[in-house]
Amino acid sequence: MKKLVIPALLSVLIVGCSTTPLPDENAGAPVESRTGGNGVAPVVAGGLDSRGLPMELTDPKSVLSRRSIYFALDSYEVKDEYKDLLASHAKYLVANRGFKMLIQGNTDERGSREYNLSLGQKRAEAIKRSLTLLGAKEEQLESVSLGEEKPKNAGHDESAWSENRRGDMLYKATDGRGEF
Amino acid sequence: MHRISRRIFLTFALLTAALAEAQLSIEITGAGASRIPVAIADFSGDSTAARIVTTTVRTDLERSGLFALVDTAGVALNENSPINHDEWKLRGADALAAGSLGRSLDGRMEARFRLYDTQKGVMLGGKAFVTGNEQLRAAGHRIADEIYEKLTGEKGVFSTRIAYVVKSGGQFLLQIADADGQGAATALTSAEPIISPVWSPDGGKLAYVSFEKKKPVVYVHSIASGKRHIVANFKGSNSAPGWSPDGRRLAVVLSKDGRSQIYSVNADGSGLQRVTQSAGIDTEPRYGADGNIYFTSDRGGSPQIYRVSATGGDAQRVTFEGGYNVSPRPSPDGKTLAFITRREGRFQLAAMDLASRQIQVLTDSTKDESPSFAPNSRMILIATEMGGRGVLSAVSSDGRIKQRLSVAAGDVREPAWGPFSQ
Incomplete structure (x- = not known):
């Protein structure tokens, strides 16, 4: 139980520092030393959700609860509008090296299932690359594809398809509990 | 014996009905340009078992799109029946299959058949397959495969x-x-x-x-x-x-x-x-x-x-x-x-x-x-x-x-x- 609380506290501290510049490869170190010197692990009531993840990752009010990146038709590049969101997630991963993320790429339903699986993989890789460039470690990240198999919107028109051209980010805490 | 086999069949039918929701149904939406007219006489022997085999053979051949079934007017034959080739030619059949469900010497159920070329008035071949009440359709598929291969020259896929x-x-x-x-x-x-x-x-x-x-x-x-x-x-x-x-x-x-x-x-x-x-x-x-x-x-x-x-x-x-x-x-x-x-x-x-x-x-x-x-x-x-x-x-x-x-x-x-x- 104690193990869980430390990342929860960390995440609270990070969110507090909203004016901190984007993390680079060395980011996170000062944060870690700060808690390291703290020596106290206070319990935050309601700090964990039912899956054992810090509320910060799942509370709808937190930016980190936003886990989906949408892609344009035939595109496998992260749009500029998602750069801030990915920066927030990268920052969290930098500050919480024990946390892991599964990135699931998705496509719309048109075409070959296996080819779509590979296209979804390209989307997941694009997200992974952004997070890595922002300081997340390779071993924290796994990019996989669900292809067209898990549509968020089961419809058969462009508005449904645009919801399904997507990458989702799932978290797993240091103790192995989480979303995958 | 007859009663037992019927009971087994009934149980099987009920099981099949329970699974019906997940069963595939098949529909033919196109057929080959020239189809070989073939007559499959009703198989002889235990009527329930014979009907399953006859129906399986006919359905397989028809569904393949390569054969046109010739009306047999309810004629039941077995593999040893004398064949009047001219009569079947008149009905429009180029080929005729006749068979039965019977017992082998050691008491096992067998599905047997012979296939005839009615145009040439010759037998093309025949076979016997050991079967059982739960493998009657499988026996029918085997027979359909044999007929298919003899008449088209390529292997049938009904048993796949x-x-x-x-x-x-x-x-x-x-x-x-x-x-x-x-x-x-x-x-x-x-x-x-x-x-x-x-x-x-x-x-x-x-x-x-x-x-x-x-x-x-x-x-x-x-x-x-x-x-x-x-x-x-x-x-x-x-x-x-x-x-x-x-x-x-x-x-x-x-x-x-x-x-x-x-x-x-x-x-x-x-x-x-x-x-x-x-x-x-x-x-x-x-x-x-x-x-x-x-x-x-x-x-x-x-x-x-x-x-x-x-x-x-x-x-x-x-x-x-x-x-x-x-x-x-x-x-x-x-x-x-x-x-x-x-x-x-x-x-x-x-x-x-x-x-x-x-x-x-x-x-x-x-x-x-x-x-x-x-x-x-x-x-x-x-x-x-x-x-x-x-x-x-x-x-x-x-x-x-x-x-x-x-x-x-x-x-x-x-x-x-x-x-x-x-």
């Missing part, structure tokens, strides 16, 4: 099986049925998707991709025992299994090095080797009879079909027409390549004659996917859509014969036609 995935009520069922859609049994039930099932060459196993671990992982599943093991679960995605002709290795697609690339691996998961090295996506590998692996790649800018030696090396591009050609399936006889092509926004089944490189689009549908050849290379099973529902369709490699297989409550997809039964 198919695998496919049913999505129903939020669950994914990997099912195996006889080629006519009967006798469906569920090999795997999962809350997560199952795709890309492929039969091992000996028909004993299926390889497939399951998402039960929140990511695509390749499994090999022994059908009789239900035992399964992971073949590829590397970091990233693992998908698109294709068996080598000897059943020892599988081509798979892994993204462990960043992009989807083709590897080959022993069926037990050992001995991983990389096959392709490209800057793009390489996927959907299938071993061809020519020793090459056919696959889909976007290395040239759009998804097209290529082939490469199974041990790797330089790939050759195979398709050039159009901007989207995927899911290559070389036919078992090595003559034809079936694939899915996108034409004006429609995804359609096409066949390429590998010698002449001529391409023929075989369907007029819009959402064809996942083609799979029958082991005799004559029919291609695909997934398509009818009225918003996923159905299977079998199309002859010349596009003339079409059959549709659907399930009452659910979407059917990802068909795989099994090998000849051994």
Whole structure:
């Protein structure tokens, strides 16, 4: 139980520092030393959700609860509008090296299932690359594809398809509990 | 004896009714240009058993699209009945089959038949199959296979099986049925998707991709025992299994090095080797009879079909027409390549004659996917859509014969036609 609380506290501290510049490869170190010197692990009531993840990752009010990146038709590049969101997630991963993320790429339903699986993989890789460039470690990240198999919107028109051209980010805490 | 067999049959019928929801129903939507007129006389012997065998043989032959059934006016014959060839010629039959359900010398149930060429007035052949009350349809399929082979010169596929995935009520069922859609049994039930099932060459196993671990992982599943093991679960995605002709290795697609690339691996998961090295996506590998692996790649800018030696090396591009050609399936006889092509926004089944490189689009549908050849290379099973529902369709490699297989409550997809039964 104690193990869980430390990342929860960390995440609270990070969110507090909203004016901190984007993390680079060395980011996170000062944060870690700060808690390291703290020596106290206070319990935050309601700090964990039912899956054992810090509320910060799942509370709808937190930016980190936003886990989906949408892609344009035939595109496998992260749009500029998602750069801030990915920066927030990268920052969290930098500050919480024990946390892991599964990135699931998705496509719309048109075409070959296996080819779509590979296209979804390209989307997941694009997200992974952004997070890595922002300081997340390779071993924290796994990019996989669900292809067209898990549509968020089961419809058969462009508005449904645009919801399904997507990458989702799932978290797993240091103790192995989480979303995958 | 009679009463017992009837009771067994009744139990079987009730069981079948309970499973009816998940059963495939079949509908013929096109037939060959010239069909061989054939008469199948009612089989003699135990009336319930004989009726099942007779019906199975007739349905198989008619459904193949290559035969026209001649009305037999309820005539029951057995394999030893004297045949009046002129009478059957007058009825319009070029061939006649007559048989019975009886007992062998050691007391086992046997289905026997003889086949006659009524035009020449000669016997073409005959056989006896040991059977039982639960294998009557199987005996019928065997007899239909024999008749088919004698009259067309190629092996029949009525005794083969198919695998496919049913999505129903939020669950994914990997099912195996006889080629006519009967006798469906569920090999795997999962809350997560199952795709890309492929039969091992000996028909004993299926390889497939399951998402039960929140990511695509390749499994090999022994059908009789239900035992399964992971073949590829590397970091990233693992998908698109294709068996080598000897059943020892599988081509798979892994993204462990960043992009989807083709590897080959022993069926037990050992001995991983990389096959392709490209800057793009390489996927959907299938071993061809020519020793090459056919696959889909976007290395040239759009998804097209290529082939490469199974041990790797330089790939050759195979398709050039159009901007989207995927899911290559070389036919078992090595003559034809079936694939899915996108034409004006429609995804359609096409066949390429590998010698002449001529391409023929075989369907007029819009959402064809996942083609799979029958082991005799004559029919291609695909997934398509009818009225918003996923159905299977079998199309002859010349596009003339079409059959549709659907399930009452659910979407059917990802068909795989099994090998000849051994």
